[in-house]
Amino acid sequence: MPKATPDTPERIRAADGWHDPAEKLLFERLADLPPGHPAKEQIRNDLVVRHQGLVARLARRFLNRGETLEDLLQSGNVGLVKAIDGYDVARGHAFTAYAVPMILGEIKRHFRDTGWAIHVPRRVQNLKMLVHAACEELGQRLGRRPSPQELAYELDVTVEEAEEGLAADEVYSCLSLDAMISEDNDRRDDSAVAQPDTDLELVVERITLWPLLNELPEREREVLLMRFFGNETQTEIATMLGVSQVHVSRLEAKACGELRRHMQAA
Known part of the structure; x- marks a missing residue:
C-alpha cells in the first residue's frame, strides 16, 4: 500500500x-x-x-x-x-x-x-449632470440643442441655474473609464446620435442571473466576480488565490455551465 x-x-x-x-x-x-x-x-x-x-x-x-x-x-x-x-x-x-x-x-x-478644467462646487457638478442628461433627451426630441429656457422648464429650475449647468458642462472633460482608447485617439463621436440600445435585450437575463450567482459555491462565485467584474485574467486570479491557472479555468467553466443550465431552465 x-x-x-x-x-x-x-x-x-x-x-x-x-x-x-x-x-x-x-x-x-x-x-x-x-x-x-x-x-x-x-x-x-x-x-x-x-x-x-x-x-x-x-x-x-x-x-x-x-x-x-x-x-x-x-x-x-x-x-x-x-x-x-x-x-x-x-x-x-x-x-x-x-x-x-x-x-x-x-x-x-x-x-x-x-475631471474638470476648473474646480467647481459639488452643487454645480450635480447640476451639470442633470443638464447634460436633459440636453441629450431634449436634443433627441427637438432635433436641435435646447435653449436654457427649455432646459429650465424641463428640469424645473431657474434659467440662471440652467445656464450655470451649461457652463459647467462646457468646462468638464472626462474620458470613458470603461472604453479602451486607441493610441491615435482617432474616434468618431457619436454621443449625440440616437443608437439602438442593445443592452435592453439583456435586462431579463441580468435580473435572472444575479440570484443564481448567490447559489454558486463561494470559490466559484469569487472567480466569476474577479474574472468578469474585476477584469482579472485567469493567471492573475490564480496568483491571488494560490492555485493553478488550470484550476481557475475549471472553476470558471463549471460555474458558467451551472449558470447557463439554470438560465435555460428558467
Whole structure:
C-alpha cells in the first residue's frame, strides 16, 4: 500500500484559500484588536504594503486619461485601506475579491471629482449632470440643442441655474473609464446620435442571473466576480488565490455551465 502524502504547507494553503498564511494571521490579529489599539495602525500599514502590486496593476489600466500614475495610486490606496478596514476574515472570502471593486471604485471616483478644467462646487457638478442628461433627451426630441429656457422648464429650475449647468458642462472633460482608447485617439463621436440600445435585450437575463450567482459555491462565485467584474485574467486570479491557472479555468467553466443550465431552465 502506498503511503499517503502528508499535507504540505502548499496543500494547506490551497485548501484554506489563502496564498499567504501570514496575511491571514494579520487580518485575524487586526480583527481581534480593540479600536484605538496602537498595533492596529502598524498591521494596517503592513497589509497596505503587501497589496501595492494589486493597486499598481489596477491603477495602470487608467493611464493616459489625463491623470498621473501617482494620483491614481493614491486613490487606489484609499480604496485599499477602506477594503482592509471593512474586510471580515471570519467570512472566509478571498480578500482580493473584496478589495478589487473598492480600489476600482475609488479610482473612478477620483476621475469624477477631478475631471474638470476648473474646480467647481459639488452643487454645480450635480447640476451639470442633470443638464447634460436633459440636453441629450431634449436634443433627441427637438432635433436641435435646447435653449436654457427649455432646459429650465424641463428640469424645473431657474434659467440662471440652467445656464450655470451649461457652463459647467462646457468646462468638464472626462474620458470613458470603461472604453479602451486607441493610441491615435482617432474616434468618431457619436454621443449625440440616437443608437439602438442593445443592452435592453439583456435586462431579463441580468435580473435572472444575479440570484443564481448567490447559489454558486463561494470559490466559484469569487472567480466569476474577479474574472468578469474585476477584469482579472485567469493567471492573475490564480496568483491571488494560490492555485493553478488550470484550476481557475475549471472553476470558471463549471460555474458558467451551472449558470447557463439554470438560465435555460428558467
